[in-house]
Amino acid sequence: KAGVTQTPRYLIKTRGQQVTLSCSPISGHRSVSWYQQTPGQGLQFLFEYFSETQRNKGNFPGRFSGRQFSNSRSEMNVSTLELGDSALYLCASSLQGREPNYGYTFGSGTRLTVV
Amino acid sequence: DAKTTQPNSMESNEEEPVHLPCNHSTISGTDYIHWYRQLPSQGPEYVIHGLTSNVNNRMASLAIAEDRKSSTLILHRATLRDAAVYYCILRDGSGGSNYKLTFGKGTLLTVNP
Numbered sequence: 001k002a003g004v005t006q007t008p009r010y011l012i013k014t015r016g017q018q019v020t021l022s023c024s025p026i027s028g029h030r031s032v033s034w035y036q037q038t039p040g041q042g043l044q045f046l047f048e049y050f051s052e053t054q055r056n057k058g059n060f061p062g063r064f065s066g067r068q069f070s071n072s073r074s075e076m077n078v079s080t081l082e083l084g085d086s087a088l089y090l091c092a093s094s095l096q097g098r099e100p101n102y103g104y105t106f107g108s109g110t111r112l113t114v115v
Numbered sequence: 116d117a118k119t120t121q122p123n124s125m126e127s128n129e130e131e132p133v134h135l136p137c138n139h140s141t142i143s144g145t146d147y148i149h150w151y152r153q154l155p156s157q158g159p160e161y162v163i164h165g166l167t168s169n170v171n172n173r174m175a176s177l178a179i180a181e182d183r184k185s186s187t188l189i190l191h192r193a194t195l196r197d198a199a200v201y202y203c204i205l206r207d208g209s210g211g212s213n214y215k216l217t218f219g220k221g222t223l224l225t226v227n228p
Contacts (some may be wrong), residue, residue: 004158033215043218044161056214092216100147101121103161104216106133 002026004093004107005097008104009062014112016103019077021110023091025072032074033104034066037088081114088112116154119203124223134155135188135222137203142183145208150177150188151216159202159218162188179183206219 005024021072025032034046045058049068066076078085088111092104100105127133133167139148150162162175163170165186170177176189190197202221 035216035218042220043216045215045217058215059211080142081167092158096212099212100145100206101164101166103149103151103164104159108156109158 004091004092004105006089006107006110008110008111009108010111012115013081015081015083017081018077019112020075020077021079021089021091021112023076023093023107025074025076025091025093026105029093029095029105030072031094032068033092033094034071034076035090035092035095036060036075037090037109038086038098043090044075045104048097078112084113086112086114116228119219120221121201121203121222123220126225126227127190129195129228131224133190133193133197133224134226135190135201135203136163136185137187139205140184140187142174142205143207144206145207147208148177148179148183148186149204149206149216150175151198151202151204151218153202153221154196154199154202159216162201164206193224193226195226195228198224200224 001112007022012067031050033048035043048056063079068074088109090109092106094104149164151159153159165177178187200221200223
């Protein structure tokens with residue numbers, strides 16, 4: 001079956017601009033989570049969506065937002081980009097998102113560079 | 116979240132077994148032990164998980180100490196494709212904060228040909 005698809009793979013933006021990243025989860029998975037990975041902070045949880053509702057949010061400023069559509073596809077948006085937003089953004093999907101005995105499937109990520 | 120401790124790095128030779136340790140002395144009775152790995156330029160990949168008993172799958176084995184304060188991920192015959200960062204993560208099985216994965220720094224495994 002198809003895995004988690006993230007688009008685009010690479011993106012270069014200028015400070016102050018905004019960006020939208022897309023994630024298509026595995027068919028049948030209703031939970032989509034987003035993570036940011038940087039060399040300094042490692043992998044950090046951004047937010048999680050289930051049935052078009054944000055259930056949980058990590059410790060990131062309000063410039064980071066997301067949404068989920070009825071087909072479970074998700075987008076995340078970063079407004080007023082800063083240099084420190086340069087990172088690999090990863091999306092993960094899961095059946096329900098809270099099953100402790102079930103693994104997440106990650107996409108390959110979107111590499112965002114802010115110049 | 117309960118904390119895990121892993122060595123920063125480990126080295127192995129190709130076709131030899133690799134034992135990757137993880138300490139989780141503050142683990143609670145409902146925490147599941149998960150392992151993920153991240154190959155270069157890819158997202159993390161689920162490897163295996165367990166609660167109390169040892170587990171085997173096609174990728175690896177997970178050995179859990181009797182007191183559950185430590186665990187070991189076992190790759191039976193390392194290949195060059197197993198070179199990755201390996202993360203040991205605890206997931207709350209009580210329904211509390213198990214909606215996310217809390218990653219530490221993991222163990223960078225180098226496999227020598």
